[in-house]
Amino acid sequence: xxxxxxxxxxxxxxxxxxxxxxxxxxxxxxxxxxxxxxxxxxxxxxxxxxxxxxxxxxxxxxxxxxxxxxxxxxxxxxxxxxxxxxxxxxxxxxxxxxxxxxxxxxxxxxxxxxxxxxxxxxxxxxxxxxxxxxxxxxxxxxxxxxxxxxxxxxxxxxxxxxxxxxxxxxxxxxxxxxxxxxxxxxxxxxxxxxxxxxxxxxxxxxxxxxxxxxxxxxxxxxxxxxxxxxxxxxxxxxxxxxxxxxxxxxxxxxxxxxxxxxxxxxxxxxxxxxxxxxxxxxxxxxxxxxxxxxxxxxxxxxxxxxxxxxxxxxxxxxxxxxxxxxxxxxxxxxxxxxxxxxxxxxxxxxxxxxxxxxxxxxxxxxxxxxxxxxxxxxxxxxxxxxxxxxxxxxxxxxxxxxxxxxxxxxxxxxxxxxxxxxxxxxxxxxxxxxxxxxxxxxxxxxxxxxxxxxxxxxxx
Numbered sequence: 001x002x003x004x005x006x007x008x009x010x011x012x013x014x015x016x017x018x019x020x021x022x023x024x025x026x027x028x029x030x031x032x033x034x035x036x037x038x039x040x041x042x043x044x045x046x047x048x049x050x051x052x053x054x055x056x057x058x059x060x061x062x063x064x065x066x067x068x069x070x071x072x073x074x075x076x077x078x079x080x081x082x083x084x085x086x087x088x089x090x091x092x093x094x095x096x097x098x099x100x101x102x103x104x105x106x107x108x109x110x111x112x113x114x115x116x117x118x119x120x121x122x123x124x125x126x127x128x129x130x131x132x133x134x135x136x137x138x139x140x141x142x143x144x145x146x147x148x149x150x151x152x153x154x155x156x157x158x159x160x161x162x163x164x165x166x167x168x169x170x171x172x173x174x175x176x177x178x179x180x181x182x183x184x185x186x187x188x189x190x191x192x193x194x195x196x197x198x199x200x201x202x203x204x205x206x207x208x209x210x211x212x213x214x215x216x217x218x219x220x221x222x223x224x225x226x227x228x229x230x231x232x233x234x235x236x237x238x239x240x241x242x243x244x245x246x247x248x249x250x251x252x253x254x255x256x257x258x259x260x261x262x263x264x265x266x267x268x269x270x271x272x273x274x275x276x277x278x279x280x281x282x283x284x285x286x287x288x289x290x291x292x293x294x295x296x297x298x299x300x301x302x303x304x305x306x307x308x309x310x311x312x313x314x315x316x317x318x319x320x321x322x323x324x325x326x327x328x329x330x331x332x333x334x335x336x337x338x339x340x341x342x343x344x345x346x347x348x349x350x351x352x353x354x355x356x357x358x359x360x361x362x363x364x365x366x367x368x369x370x371x372x373x374x375x376x377x378x379x380x381x382x383x384x385x386x387x388x389x390x391x392x393x394x395x396x397x398x399x400x401x402x403x404x405x406x407x408x409x410x411x412x413x414x415x416x417x418x419x420x421x422x423x424x425x426x427x428x429x430x431x432x433x434x435x436x437x438x439x440x441x442x443x444x445x446x447x448x449x450x451x452x453x454x455x456x457x458x459x460x
Contacts, residue, residue, distance in 0.1 A: 035368065039306065062298065062326065062395070083118050125187040130159070150452040158196070164446035166192065166200045171428045172442055174405065176413040198421075205424040207449050208431050211457060215249045215434060219269050222246045224276040224294075224392060226399035227285065229258055232406060233415035234422035241426060244269050245402045249457075250433035252402070252426040254419065259284040276385070278396050281375050295382040296396035297322060300372075307369050314349035315369065318376070321345060325387040326394050332387050342384065349373045402433055 006012055072078065094111055097104045132152050136145040151160055158166075169175045169183070177194045185191040219225050229242045232254070240258040244251045251269065255262035263270045263284055270277065270288055278294045279285045286293060301322065307315035321341060325332065332338060353373055356364035366374070376383060386394040406429065416422040434457060435445045448455050 035306075035310070038309065062301070062323075081120060087118060127162070127188050127190065151450060158200075160447045160450035163200045163203070163450040164443050166197055167204045167428060167446050167450075168432075168443050170197065170201060171409075171425060172432045174409040174412045201421075201424050201428065204431075204446070204449065205427055207452075208427055211431060211434075211455065212251065212427055214457070215251050215430065216269055218249055219244055219246060219251055220272055220274075222248075222275060224278060225269070225273060226393075226396050226402075227270060227277055227279040228396060228399035228403055229262075230403045230407065231258075232410060232422060234419045235417065236415070239419065239422060241403065241406050241422075242268065243399050243402050244273075245399055245433070247398070248434070248437055250402045250430045250437070252406075252430040252433075254422045254426045256419075260287055263288065276389075276392055278393055278399070280396060281379065281382075292385065293379065293382045294385045294392055295379055297326065297383075297386060298395040298397065300376075300383065303372050307372070312352065312369055314345060314352050314373075317348065318345050322383075325384075328387065330387055330392070331390050335388050338384065338387060339380075342380065346373065346377055349376075405429055405433070 006015060092107075092113075094107065094109075095105055132148055134146050134148065136143055138144070166180060169180050170177070175183075177197050180197055181192045181194070224246065226245050227243065229240050232239055232241045234254065237256075239254050239256055240262060242253050242255060242262055253265075253267035255265060255267065262268060270285070270291075273288075273291050275291060276294050277285065277288075277291045278296065280296050280299045301319055304312075304315040304319040304322075308319065325338065349369070350373065353370040354367055356366050356370065358364050386392045406425070409425065409429075410416075416425065432442055435442050435455075438457060440456065445455050445457075
């Protein structure tokens with residue numbers, strides 16, 4: 001039943017004021033819901049996978065200077081298949097008979113080679129079985145016997161090559177266990193069961209522990225390290241994959257927590273790092289002192305783009321300012337002028353953004369733009385570090401690239417069935433990433449690992 005409308009002017013004014021407040025609240029809620037519906041990977045920190053199947057124009061986080069034609073660019077050195085001087089096999093193709101007299105030709109007839117073509121192909125896949133035998137020799141009244149190689153531990157087992165291929169297919173190629181088993185059965189006639197694959201990965205996890213420690217030590221000595229995290233599911237629960245990476249190496253670890261508990265754990269290097277820590281503006285990172293916090297410019301550009309879609313003038317001004325700094329040689333010559341321009345833009349933002357609105361309880365509610373403004377004020381040094389210092393990156397793309405394989409792994413293979421499986425994958429993926437960054441062959445390096453031979457990783 002509708003409330004009765006008052007008959008007096010005072011009551012009507014009170015009702016109008018009440019309705020105006022309600023309309024204002026509903027309009028604010030509607031605007032907030034529309035803003036949330038309009039968020040995507042281009043104007044927020046949402047991942048591209050959340051954009052759905054709708055066709056959209058791809059806009060890079062950092063605009064390119066000019067458009068280029070598709071395909072290889074002028075001056076690009078191609079890497080095509082080339083002839084070899086020493087083929088493994090030579091097949092001779094001679095004519096069968098004379099087209100005039102009908103005489104049959106044979107290999108004893110004189111011929112000359114007028115042309116040749118080379119075909120690069122795979123040999124017939126076949127597992128080679130090597131039997132290791134222990135010999136005994138008696139000397140000086142004592143019997144002496146040999147020893148098995150360190151990687152030969154069972155009466156019947158798969159060798160280092162098979163193990164390296166299994167690890168590469170599971171980690172680097174992100175194949176599910178069923179597909180790995182099917183591939184081996186199709187190629188070699190030996191179906192690998194899930195238990196065998198798990199044992200191979202567990203063995204690689206154990207053998208790579210010393211390399212992981214060297215990677216951690218190397219990252220602590222590195223001037224600039226990128227940090228980030230992403231959610232993964234293990235044993236039906238949400239876990240977090242944390243990364244610390246640089247240009248030459250990668251370290252990954254899985255933890256049940258996302259925030260301070262994980263960053264202070266024994267697996268994290270953040271608590272002991274003293275250089276430039278590049279990350280997004282997530283608050284737990286700032287609880288660690290002794291390092292220089294560098295904020296990811298790509299995240300800021302996306303947030304500014306979201307405000308620009310709502311007509312924000314200061315956001316457009318700040319975005320152009322950051323992009324102009326990015327294009328300049330670093331460190332920039334006019335550092336003081338850049339700081340002053342930055343402060344001017346913040347003043348414009350302070351005038352443009354609505355003041356905090358008092359809420360029913362708790363702290364006053366800030367607009368999205370004012371929240372960003374407050375972060376830009378508080379972390380000015382971290383925002384401008386890329387322009388004021390040499391060799392400080394503008395974005396945190398290094399960490400995001402090192403996390404992306406884990407997301408692809410989950411999309412292909414599903415969640416990890418156990419937390420142990422997730423931890424095994426994290427260490428091995430970090431190992432593969434480090435190999436690739438250093439230009440090492442993944443399969444050959446894994447084979448060296450399973451053979452108990454030193455892997456030539458350069459960690460300073």
